[in-house]
Amino acid sequence: MVGSEAGLCRITWPQASPEAVADLLTLKExxxxxxxxxDLPERLxxxxxxxxxxxxxxxxxxxxxxxxxxxxxxxxxxxxxxxRSYIWVAREIGRPKAARAVGQALAGNPFxxxxxxxxxxxxxxxxxxxxxxxxxxxxxxxMETQQAKG
Numbered sequence: 850m851v852g853s854e855a856g857l858c859r860i861t862w863p864q865a866s867p868e869a870v871a872d873l874l875t876l877k878e879x880x881x882x883x884x885x886x887x888d889l890p891e892r893l894x895x896x897x898x899x900x901x902x903x904x905x906x907x908x909x910x911x912x913x914x915x916x917x918x919x920x921x922x923x924x925x926x927x928x929x930x931x932x933r934s935y936i937w938v939a940r941e942i943g944r945p946k947a948a949r950a951v952g953q954a955l956a957g958n959p960f961x962x963x964x965x966x967x968x969x970x971x972x973x974x975x976x977x978x979x980x981x982x983x984x985x986x987x988x989x990x991x992m993e994t995q996q997a998k999g
Contacts, residue, residue: 852886852909855907856906856907856908856910857886857907857908857909858908858909860959860960862961862980889906889963892904896962899992900996901929904925904963906963908921912959914954916950916954920942920951920955921954921960921966923941923942924938924955924958924964924966924968926941927968929965929996929997930993930994930998931968931997932968932969933968933969934970935949935951935969935970935972936972938969952969955969956978967986967989968990968993
């Protein structure tokens, strides 16, 4: 996790060290001290243990385009254990013909799990892409679906 005074800037998948995380970033005022994020590290651990967890965290969106901001906001509204299509997101933001652009905005999502882009799938029910790989996307969706049923 990396943040600034404005909020969470980025979450990366596990790296070898905090320095490796910092090397991934172009932010000059980044904080990699997990204590700066309150209970977010613990909520992420609980999430990966299969618990339902909310992520209302403040995001530093200084590098986001207005389109990305809108797409990520709509994506945050998708309930745990449910999926929506890229077309659904496009319609939700008032851009019904922008499904491909939605996919591109989600591909650039720097807040995996907090902005649950893994819950956005293709209209035919196939997973579509995911920065951490399609297998990880399937695992996250399966975990959430099982928890939502139980």
